[in-house]
Amino acid sequence: MTTVTEHREALLAAAAGAAAVAGSYLVTGWTPSFVVRPVDQAVVNLTPGPVVTFSIETFGEAGHLIHVSLAVAAVVGLFGAVAFAGLRLATRTDRRATGAAVAGGGSWLLAVGLTGLSPGALGAALPAATVVGLGWLPPSAAPTGGDTAAARDAPAVVDAVRRRTLGVVAGALGFVVATAVGRRALASGDDPLPDAPRSEGASVRLQELDSASLAFESDTLQGMVTPIGEFYNVDIAEFDPEVTASEWSLTFTGETGSGRTVAFDELIDRPVENRAVTLRCVGEDQNGRRIGNAVWTGTPIRPLLESVDPQGDCNCAMLRGEDGYYVQFPVDVLAEGFLAWGMNGKELPTSHGHPVRVLIPGHWGETNVKWLSEIELLNVEDDGYWEERGWEGTGEVTTVAKLWDEGVTELDDGRIELAGHAYAGTPGVARVEVSTDGGDSWTDAELSDPLPDADVWRQWRHVFEPDGEHEVVVRAVDGEGTRQLREESGPVPSGASGWVRRTVG
Ligand SMILES: Nc1nc2c(c(=O)[nH]1)N[C@H]1C(S)=C(S)[C@@H](COP(=O)(O)O)O[C@H]1N2
Ligand SMILES: [Mo]
Numbered sequence: 001m002t003t004v005t006e007h008r009e010a011l012l013a014a015a016a017g018a019a020a021v022a023g024s025y026l027v028t029g030w031t032p033s034f035v036v037r038p039v040d041q042a043v044v045n046l047t048p049g050p051v052v053t054f055s056i057e058t059f060g061e062a063g064h065l066i067h068v069s070l071a072v073a074a075v076v077g078l079f080g081a082v083a084f085a086g087l088r089l090a091t092r093t094d095r096r097a098t099g100a101a102v103a104g105g106g107s108w109l110l111a112v113g114l115t116g117l118s119p120g121a122l123g124a125a126l127p128a129a130t131v132v133g134l135g136w137l138p139p140s141a142a143p144t145g146g147d148t149a150a151a152r153d154a155p156a157v158v159d160a161v162r163r164r165t166l167g168v169v170a171g172a173l174g175f176v177v178a179t180a181v182g183r184r185a186l187a188s189g190d191d192p193l194p195d196a197p198r199s200e201g202a203s204v205r206l207q208e209l210d211s212a213s214l215a216f217e218s219d220t221l222q223g224m225v226t227p228i229g230e231f232y233n234v235d236i237a238e239f240d241p242e243v244t245a246s247e248w249s250l251t252f253t254g255e256t257g258s259g260r261t262v263a264f265d266e267l268i269d270r271p272v273e274n275r276a277v278t279l280r281c282v283g284e285d286q287n288g289r290r291i292g293n294a295v296w297t298g299t300p301i302r303p304l305l306e307s308v309d310p311q312g313d314c315n316c317a318m319l320r321g322e323d324g325y326y327v328q329f330p331v332d333v334l335a336e337g338f339l340a341w342g343m344n345g346k347e348l349p350t351s352h353g354h355p356v357r358v359l360i361p362g363h364w365g366e367t368n369v370k371w372l373s374e375i376e377l378l379n380v381e382d383d384g385y386w387e388e389r390g391w392e393g394t395g396e397v398t399t400v401a402k403l404w405d406e407g408v409t410e411l412d413d414g415r416i417e418l419a420g421h422a423y424a425g426t427p428g429v430a431r432v433e434v435s436t437d438g439g440d441s442w443t444d445a446e447l448s449d450p451l452p453d454a455d456v457w458r459q460w461r462h463v464f465e466p467d468g469e470h471e472v473v474v475r476a477v478d479g480e481g482t483r484q485l486r487e488e489s490g491p492v493p494s495g496a497s498g499w500v501r502r503t504v505g
Contacts, residue, residue: 008165009087012135015172017080019127020107021072022179027123028115029183030239035079035124037239038114040071044237045324049389053492068238075114079128082106086132091139099136104129127175135168137161193228193349196342199297201274203345206295209276212449214459217417220406224448224459225276226292228344233351234281234290234365236385241322241371245355250339254318254376257309264355268341270299275338275359276453278423280400282364282386282393286488286496287402291423293457296359297342302335305375312377318384319358322371327384329360329367329394331377336361336454339372361455362426364393364495392494399424399484401432401460401476403500408472416466416504418445423457424478431477432460438471439499445474466505475499 024035031037047055047067055063083103090099107128111121141161196202206225213224222230245264252260276295284290310317310331318328338359341348348354353370360367366386386393401422409417422429432445448459460474475484488498 005091008161009084011169012087012131012165013080013084014076015135015169016083016086016103016128016131017076017078018176019131019172020079020083020111020124021076022176023127024111024120024124026179026183028118028120029187032239032242033115033118033120034239035111035114035120036068036071036075039075039078040068040238041324043067043071053390064238071238078110079107079124082110083128083132086128087136090132090136094138096133096136096138100129100133103132127172131168131172134171135165137164193346195345196297196347197268198272199274199342199345201272202295202297202342205274205276206344209295209451212451214419214446214448214461216409216419216459216461217411218406218409218419221404221419222292222421224293224457225344226294228294228346228349228352231292231294231343231352232279232281232290234283235323235351235370236325237323239323240350240354242350243322243355243371245341248355248373250356250372251374252305252308252377253374255310255312255379256377257311258307260304260308262304264341267299267339267356270304272297272299273338274342275340276451276456277338277359277361278455278457279359279365279368280397280423282366282391282397282495283491284496285491286400286498287404287500288496289404290365291402291421291457293421294343295345296338296340297345298338298340298356298359301337301339301358304339305331305335308377310377313379314381316378316381318374318376318378318382319367319369319372320374320376321353321369322373325369325371325385327366327369327386327394328378328382329363329384333360333363333367334358334375362396364395364397366391366393390493395494397423397425398495398497399429399476399478399482400496401429401474401484401500403472403474403502408502408504411463414466415463417461417463418472418474418504419459419461420474421457422460422474422476424476424484426454427479427482428456429458429476430479430481432458432462433475433477434460434462435473436464436470436504438501439473469503469505471501472504473499473501 028034086099086103089102104125108121108125111124209224248264250262274297278293281290315331317331320326341356356372357370402420407420422432433442434445435442445460445462477483485497
């Protein structure tokens with residue numbers, strides 16, 4: 001019968017572990033103080049490169065889900081082990097209070113060990129203590145106890161024990177679900193983002209982009225500017241660092257004539273520009289959606305860089321973010337870049353690098369370090385986070401014309417509108433060519449007005465009279481006359497290529 005007690009206690013301990021994690025989440029939300037974060041971070045740091053690459057290729061976005069689930073399960077296990085110890089000690093001392101105290105105190109210590117002193121530790125401790133306190137039963141009541149075999153095996157006793165256990169476990173699970181749902185609802189009611197400092201010029205730019213845009217028939221297709229909530233995200237970690245503007249600083253280190261630390265107030269005092277910059281992730285499929293365009297408020301990097309007098313032997317710099325991310329590329333490329341603290345007129349949102357991120361014209365998304373903290377000038381080249389994992393994504397973007405599902409619209413008169421975005425990095429998009437016969441013949445699409453910005457996408461549109469099924473193919477030509485590469489390849493290691501095709505009609 002011992003095994004019955006052990007199963008019972010294991011079940012209770014698991015419920016206590018889950019309740020502890022939920023309690024922490026209730027207090028901290030999805031922030032760095034949540035007890036899952038350090039374990040998630042460890043998973044990020046310890047997962048071997050080939051596994052990360054394999055997971056991205058095989059599971060895509062679901063890889064993140066797997067990674068988070070693993071981290072959550074591991075932390076539930078840790079708190080569960082503490083609760084189990086509590087249950088065992090309660091039995092040994094035959095005192096409920098011992099169990100609750102050990103589970104509560106142990107969970108508190110564990111939480112503090114994971115995330116440091118934070119209200120979230122109490123959030124973890126109380127539910128764990130409650131589950132153990134309510135769920136533990138003295139040996140005399142449990143099926144292993146009782147004075148006689150007959151008494152402990154009496155169906156009424158077994159039933160009561162089962163009812164109590166299931167009641168407590170169900171209560172704990174109810175708490176977990178209510179927390180997950182309730183906290184989410186709370187988060188969606190977050191305050192709107194404040195305007196970014198010195199972003200007055202951004203609204204003019206936003207209007208300018210709006211008037212440059214094409215009038216699509218499709219009302220679900222993105223405009224020239226990607227709204228903040230729809231802008232894609234790529235992060236190495238599941239938790240965004242939380243850095244306030246007053247805590248933030250950027251330090252130039254390594255091979256400099258004179259090191260320098262720049263505070264936020266000092267940064268926003270520098271000459272301000274509002275640049276439209278398109279970002280695209282090297283890891284996306286050719287017709288993928290990890291691309292977006294925003295008007296960013298910030299200041300050019302070149303004068304700052306010149307002020308520290310870079311002296312490294314390799315013309316290369318390693319940039320680092322507060323989340324542990326790092327990427328290395330040429331100083332000449334960095335000098336063309338921009339340090340942004342505003343996005344579409346608003347303060348840079350947490351998920352896009354609050355308070356300051358890098359924007360590098362014409363290069364893959366991974367060079368655009370978020371939560372920027374350090375720029376180290378080097379003597380020898382070194383791999384960045386993604387380069388260590390098999391990617392070659394610090395170079396210039398390749399050219400692409402997109403045709404998403406919502407870019408195909410049947411008009412009232414029976415014609416079909418094809419529309420989308422094309423992006424070619426700094427050479428800009430000069431032309432988008434559309435074929436409705438599988439590539440035998442080509443027509444130039446209508447384009448949105450050109451913008452003065454160095455690294456921005458354009459919209460394209462083409463309307464045709466359908467006659468049965470059509471194989472539509474689109475391709476862009478950049479400002480230097482180079483046509484989008486026809487040869488098809490997947491994103492690994494240096495970006496996808498090929499023409500986007502779709503059957504329409
Ligand atoms: N600190 C930090 N910066 C980062 C990343 C990251 O994980 N951490 N991801 C990079 C990648 S791979 C891309 S594509 C872009 C995405 O920026 P976004 O999330 O603002 O769209 O940020 C880059 N900068
Ligand atoms: Mo990326």
